[in-house]
Amino acid sequence: EAKKNGRGRYEVFAGDMDDLLLRKRKVESELRKALEGEGGIKLAYQPVFAADGCRILGAEALIRWGHEVHGALPAAQFIAIAEERGLIGDLGKWALSEACRFAVRTELPWVAVNISPMQLRDIGFAEQVSAVLSETGLDPSRLQLETTESVLLEHNDTIGTVIDALRQSGVRIVLDDFGTGYSLLSYLRRHAIDKLKIDRSFVRLLDEDESARAIVKTLIELALAIKVEVTAEGVETEAQKALLVGMGCRQMQGYLLSPPLEPGQLLALPGVSSADRERSAARA
Numbered sequence: 464e465a466k467k468n469g470r471g472r473y474e475v476f477a478g479d480m481d482d483l484l485l486r487k488r489k490v491e492s493e494l495r496k497a498l499e500g501e502g503g504i505k506l507a508y509q510p511v512f513a514a515d516g517c518r519i520l521g522a523e524a525l526i527r528w529g530h531e532v533h534g535a536l537p538a539a540q541f542i543a544i545a546e547e548r549g550l551i552g553d554l555g556k557w558a559l560s561e562a563c564r565f566a567v568r569t570e571l572p573w574v575a576v577n578i579s580p581m582q583l584r585d586i587g588f589a590e591q592v593s594a595v596l597s598e599t600g601l602d603p604s605r606l607q608l609e610t611t612e613s614v615l616l617e618h619n620d621t622i623g624t625v626i627d628a629l630r631q632s633g634v635r636i637v638l639d640d641f642g643t644g645y646s647l648l649s650y651l652r653r654h655a656i657d658k659l660k661i662d663r664s665f666v667r668l669l670d671e672d673e674s675a676r677a678i679v680k681t682l683i684e685l686a687l688a689i690k691v692e693v694t695a696e697g698v699e700t701e702a703q704k705a706l707l708v709g710m711g712c713r714q715m716q717g718y719l720l721s722p723p724l725e726p727g728q729l730l731a732l733p734g735v736s737s738a739d740r741e742r743s744a745a746r747a
């Protein structure tokens with residue numbers, strides 16, 4: 464069945480329970496090998512644009528697995544397996560180092576890295592991040608860590624301590640998939656964060672659904688009112704972009720502006736690589 468679907472649609476979660484377990488084990492061991500240096504894991508970078516649609520404000524690192532069979536697995540699926548199998552610490556550390564190493568080679572104002580809730584439950588995480596920053600030479604202010612609301616639902620002291628320590632060190636904390644959880648208001652009252660990313664499930668409905676429009680407008684107003692930056696994710700149409708601009712949204716990410724790119728493709732965009740900066744400075 465998996466074969467019939469072809470490479471692009473390998474279904475790890477299809478089949479009965481035994482099958483499922485076997486496939487997860489297989490994914491786990493292949494992931495382990497990849498992390499032990501066999502390669503195959505990469506990062507793609509999706510630029511985030513200013514509302515004018517031209518200027519690149521930064522980029523989000525998104526993990527990709529080029530495995531011949533499992534490579535078609537969406538990131539969310541193999542990350543869930545990595546979390547379940549105790550591999551997320553290593554995978555997360557690899558992604559963080561790789562993204563920081565890449566960012567120092569660019570003129571990008573910042574790079575954003577997705578962080579699993581499990582990483583934030585580790586009291587040593589803030590120190591791990593500081594170590595990666597000094598090893599790679601990336602200024603803390605150029606690193607943004609994206610986490611989801613679900614993590615903040617847990618009334619977990621460690622997570623609060625880790626987030627505070629990260630912000631103290633100059634790293635910025637971004638609340639991803641904003642609007643999909645339930646605790647956001649109480650969390651925002653209790654803790655500081657730096658940016659909210661409005662989930663694409665709302666953005667997707669903007670042009671057709673009046674209540675989605677009202678919710679997004681309210682979320683943007685909320686962010687502006689509490690002086691937190693706001694990004695809309697999953698912007699796919701000009702109509703969505705125009706509505707968001709009208710609502711005061713200043714940062715956008717989505718297929719309309721750019722899909723996630725290979726590092727080389729991102730570097731080729733204007734203003735991203737330092738070599739490019741030097742070239743245009745020399746021309747001027």
Ligand code: C2E
Pocket residue numbers: 509524525526537538539542555558576577578579609639640663696697698699716717718719722723
């Ligand atoms: P996310 O952080 O919310 O990332 C945005 C997802 O939306 C990415 O999917 C991206 O490719 C996709 N996307 C961007 N623009 C559009 C658009 O206009 N339309 C649509 N339909 N989709 C768009 P991707 O790369 O499959 O990643 C899925 C999720 O996996 C991410 O959601 C993030 O939660 C997680 N993830 C990715 N990389 C990492 C990582 O290095 N570590 C951890 N812990 N999680 C990661």
Ligand code: MG
Pocket residue numbers: 523577609639
């Ligand atoms: Mg994200």
Ligand code: MG
Pocket residue numbers: 639640660662696
């Ligand atoms: Mg997101």
Ligand code: MG
Pocket residue numbers: 639640662663696
């Ligand atoms: Mg999302």
